[in-house]
Amino acid sequence: AQKITQTQPGMFVQEKEAVTLDCTYDTSDPSYGLFWYKQPSSGEMIFLIYQGSYDQQNATEGRYSLNFQKARKSANLVISASQLGDSAMYFCAMRELSYTGGFKTIFGAGTRLFVKA
Amino acid sequence: DGGITQSPKYLFRKEGQNVTLSCEQNLNHDAMYWYRQDPGQGLRLIYYSQIVNDFQKGDIAEGYSVSREKKESFPLTVTSAQKNPTAFYLCATGHGRDRGFQPQHFGDGTRLSIL
Numbered sequence: 001a002q003k004i005t006q007t008q009p010g011m012f013v014q015e016k017e018a019v020t021l022d023c024t025y026d027t028s029d030p031s032y033g034l035f036w037y038k039q040p041s042s043g044e045m046i047f048l049i050y051q052g053s054y055d056q057q058n059a060t061e062g063r064y065s066l067n068f069q070k071a072r073k074s075a076n077l078v079i080s081a082s083q084l085g086d087s088a089m090y091f092c093a094m095r096e097l098s099y100t101g102g103f104k105t106i107f108g109a110g111t112r113l114f115v116k117a
Numbered sequence: 118d119g120g121i122t123q124s125p126k127y128l129f130r131k132e133g134q135n136v137t138l139s140c141e142q143n144l145n146h147d148a149m150y151w152y153r154q155d156p157g158q159g160l161r162l163i164y165y166s167q168i169v170n171d172f173q174k175g176d177i178a179e180g181y182s183v184s185r186e187k188k189e190s191f192p193l194t195v196t197s198a199q200k201n202p203t204a205f206y207l208c209a210t211g212h213g214r215d216r217g218f219q220p221q222h223f224g225d226g227t228r229l230s231i232l
Contacts, residue, residue: 004159033218043205045223052218091159095218102148102167103211104175105221107159 003027004108006092012114013082020067021077021111023092033095034075036066039110040088048090051075079113087115120144123208123224129232130195130202138193138227140208147213149191150221153177154205163206166191167213195229203230 005024013019025034036048051059051066059066067076079086089110098104124139140149148167152160162175166185180199185191195202205228209221 035220043207043226043228045207045209045221047220047222050218050220095221098173102165102213103218104162104165105150105209105211107152107161109159110157112157 003106004092004094006108006111008111009109010112010114012116013079014116015084016081018078018080019082019113021079021090021092021113023075023077023108025073025075025092025094027073027094027096029096031097034066034068035093035095035105036064036075036077037091037093037107038086038088039091045091049077082115084115084117087113089113121208121210121222121224123206123227125227126225128227128229130229131232133197135194135196136202136229138195138206138208138229140191140193140224141189142191142208142210142222143189144210144222145188146210146222147188148211149185150209150211151175151181151183151191151193152207152209154207154226156205160207163193205229 003026032053034051038046049061049064051068063080065078089112091110092108095105121142130136150165151163161177163181164183166172182194207226208224211221212219
């Protein structure tokens with residue numbers, strides 16, 4: 001079953017504008033972590049932001065913020081003041097405990113963001 | 118410098134050949150992971166290891182094998198049984214359960230192609 005859903009295969013945004021990348025997740029575990037990663041064309045995975053399932057406040061990191069709506073099981077990434085360097089693939093991920101007692105991370109299919117000058 | 122080193126950056130495999138991808142870390146992380154990424158797709162878990170001398174299959178383990186003889190190393194072998202090995206392979210590390218939901222750290226990846 002699909003646990004992380006990113007419904008936007010591609011998004012365009014004008015430079016200096018804000019953009020929201022959607023992510024919904026599915027879990028029956030009350031304790032989990034939600035992450036967003038950026039993957040430029042070079043391939044490395046860059047950690048952007050984290051939200052814990054028990055966190056009351058939405059996470060923010062510089063120009064990145066996470067719009068966490070627990071009841072809806074959504075964790076959308078908001079990028080403010082887009083820059084040309086933000087053009088990349090963005091992955092939403094959920095980390096939860098596996099049956100072995102350790103952590104497993106599940107990734108969505110990704111959203112490719114194009115920032116236009 | 119602390120980090121994860123994957124080698125080689127590019128690898129070519131002949132039909133019927135086994136190849137091994139290296140992943141070394143000096144972050145002192147307990148857990149290590151191997152992911153496969155196909156073009157335009159997300160990451161799929163191949164194998165993971167929480168401690169030395171122990172590892173578990175992920176979602177697409179068939180045709181792959183791993184070992185975890187040292188904390189710092191988690192090599193992945195792509196066997197001849199893997200009929201479609203062309204992909205981008207990412208190694209990641211993470212803290213153990215006692216550190217909560219910390220983000221994973223990733224290496225720079227290995228691109229594997231069939232000759």
